[in-house]
Amino acid sequence: MRKAKRRTAAFLGAVTIAGTAGLTALAPSAYAGTVTMDAACKVPVIGDKNGPQEIKVDFDTTEGPAGATVTATVDLGPPPITSPFALTGAKAQSTLQLTMSGAATGQIDLAGPEVTLDIPANVPIDPAPFTKTFVVPGGAADGELKFVPKGTVNVTEVSGFGRQEAPCTFTPQSGSDGVVASFTVKPLAPGEVTLTVTPGEVEPGGTVELGGSGWPAGTPTVELCAAADCVADRFASQTAAIAADGKLSGSAVLAGTVEPGSYTVKVTAGTGAEAKVKEAALTVAEEQAPVPAITLTPASGDVGAKTTIAGTGFPADQDVEIVGLKADGSRTSDPPVEKTTDAQGAFSAEYTVGDKDTAKIKASSGSASAEAAYTVNSDDPPPPSDPNGVEVTVPYSCATVVSGFDIDVPVMTPTLGVTVLLPSRAAKGDTVDVQVAFKDRVISDIPSVAGDLQNGLHGMVTPTMKVVVSDGVNAPGFIPVTTQAFDVDMSPGGKMRGGPLTGTFDVPGGGTFSFTPGELQLVIAASAGPISVTATSTCTPTADVPVSATLTATGEPGGPPGQQTGGGTAGSTSGASAGSAGKTGGSTGTSGGDLAKTGTGGSTLGAFALVAGTAVLAAVGVMLLLPYRRRVRARS
Missing domain, CATH: 2.60.40 (Immunoglobulin-like)
Incomplete structure (x- = not known):
């Protein structure tokens, strides 16, 4: 059986489901919840993979007011897929999506850290647990808040093959409501207020959502504090408002000039004895330089076929050179294509793949570059297909020889x-x-x-x-x-x-x-x-x-x-011309004659x-x- 080169792409598809395997195991908390879901995963190249997956989520506390901060320990069991090939040095990251119902609705995402791991061949991948902090919605009503696993987003990146993403969707098994954890939202003590700021980390110019409860009526003031230095102008704009029931909602957009560091968001509302003040932590992260990336559409074709290269994250308003690469990294014989990026560092270009040895397409602009795999069908065709063939009519002339006997057997002419x-x-x-x-x-x-x-x-x-x-x-x-x-x-x-x-x-x-x-x-x-x-x-x-x-x-x-x-x-x-009828041995000649009639007319x-x-x-x-x-x- 021929082994096609596309198997390389297959193991990249398989390993995208690896998630955060290889992390150090964490001790479970006292509040453990486990549920088995039916997982339907869409894996690049390999296709759909379905099967059961066990999900375990532990909260460090199971009750508190709206806006409370909860630390969750997530243990994702093996998904319904294994990698057909061993792979070393893959970067992987998984995010568990939980749907909320009851005291609040919506979705929270518990993202695990990116890890570098080795994936064994044909062995179920069991990701190690990770912890993540989230905030109970500030607008949650009193009562039980239930969490049901909705799915996971599993991302893997392997050098030279780019980012691969495999989403899995969860469905509760028959007889199960799918609830993996719950939190009881308690009423606030008299005079107490809560404040939530999500996400807890943004870059300059980013937006945060505000929430909370117990606030007095009035228009709130929103400030960003560095230590004791609180300034409203660190927000370019904000839409905070307090409803009649004391619920705080709205958003605030950070100014692009805010320096990275640790801050608090300070909200003040009310006057006199009813005035309330609350702060919540916010980290302003370093603005990440865009990462150059390209995608190919399509990513395979015959010799002479064209593919469209879409690039992002390149230097703005700069020339980009696009070339083909062989498997050993050397350039192909195809001429380079040049394109200029727009103000956002993006471009789109058409490239003709004429060299049968093309294995990748590379785009470069100065020190910024990105590659994507390309398969030439003439070099790497699909595995042989199912058998093909049609019935044909064959007129035969058959000469028969009987070993050790000097006897003529009549020539037969079956079709x-x-x-x-x-x-x-x-x-x-x-x-x-x-x-x-x-x-x-x-x-x-x-x-x-x-x-x-x-x-x-x-x-x-x-x-x-x-x-x-x-x-x-x-x-x-x-x-x-x-x-x-x-x-x-x-x-x-x-x-x-x-x-x-x-x-x-x-x-x-x-x-x-x-x-x-x-x-x-x-x-x-x-x-x-x-x-x-x-x-x-x-x-x-x-x-x-x-x-x-x-x-x-x-x-x-x-x-x-x-x-x-x-x-x-x-x-x-x-x-x-082979053989003649019955020159000697009349009995055989007779039998042969009867046989001829049977052979030519007695069977369809x-x-x-x-x-x-x-x-x-x-x-x-x-x-x-x-x-x-x-x-x-x-x-x-």
Whole structure:
């Protein structure tokens, strides 16, 4: 079986589900919840993978006011997939999505850290637990807040192959509500207020959402504090408001000039004795430089096909050079393409892949560069497809020789329905399976030509066919196909069954190959007591035979296909002159004549159409030539 290069892409798809495997295990808290969900995962290249997955979520506290901060420990069990290949140094990160119901609605995302890990082959990946802090919605009502796993987003990045993402969607199993954890929202103590700021970390110019409860009526003031220095102008804008029930909501946009560091968001509302002040932590992160990335649409194609490259994260308003790379990192023979990025550092360009050795596309602008994998179909075709082939009609002339007996057996001229089966696509150097099939595996009905003398007589049949193969350029060759000898009970009224015939074809090079049924040979050994008889029927096509199957192979042209000596060529008429009817041994001549009638008109089965019967029954005819006393002694 040929191993295609696309298997590389397959393990990249498999490993995207790895998540945060390899983290140090954490001790579970006292508040543990476990649920088994039905996971449906969409994995790049590999496709959909479904199965059960156990999810465990522990909260460090299970009750408190709206706006309370909760630390969750997440333990994602093995997802329904394994990697078919071992992989080292993969970067992986998983995020668990939880849907809220009851005291509040919405979704919280618990993102695990990015880790570098080694993935074993064909072993379930069991991610280690991680912890993540989240805030109970500030607008949550009093009562129970339930959390149900909605899904995971699993991201893996492998050098040279870019970012791969595999989302999994969870469905509760039958009889389960899917709840993995709950939190009881308690009413605030008199005079107490809460404040939530989400997310807890943003870059300059980022937006945070505000929430809380217990606030007095009025318009709140929102400030960003560095230590005791609280300034409202550190927010470019804000929409905070307090409803009649004391719920705080709205958002605030950080000014782009805010320096990275640790801050608090301070909210003040009310006057006099009713004035309330609350602060919540906020981290202003370093603004991350954009990471150059490119995507290819499509990411594969034939030689000469075009792909569209979409790039992001490159320097703004700068020239980008796009080139093809071979597997060893050297440039391909295709000319580079140049494009200029827009003000956001993005670009789109069309690139023609003319070099069959292209393995990647690379875009560069100064020190910024990104690569993406590309597959040339002519270099890496799909694995051979399901067998193809059509039944064709083959007129044969069959000459039969009985070893050790000087006897003429009549030439038979049956017409057969034969189907050659093999893959439709392959590549130079592949070895593909070839079959010759016959309808229902029935070779023949067993006619009565010797009466009770046939009862209990058995023959071992070994059929072989030479399938003619041609590439239209070199001299045709042949592929021998055969099967193990099989036993045939020659009692009248039975059926002769066998096949299919099998063999292999070594693809010598690129091109289109045709396959046509050719010479058919059947060797039959029959015995009765100490008497053994072997008959061989060689059947040669008497006219041109239509092509039954074709195979298209990629790669450079090669030498002649198949074996080049001893082949029976389709369309040969040599068999018609072999043998003559009944010059000696009249009994056999008579039996042969009856057999001819059976072979040409007594069967519509598209198998061997009685050709094997010809040879076996010829052997029976030889048995009839033996002196009567010898037959009696043999049967006794």
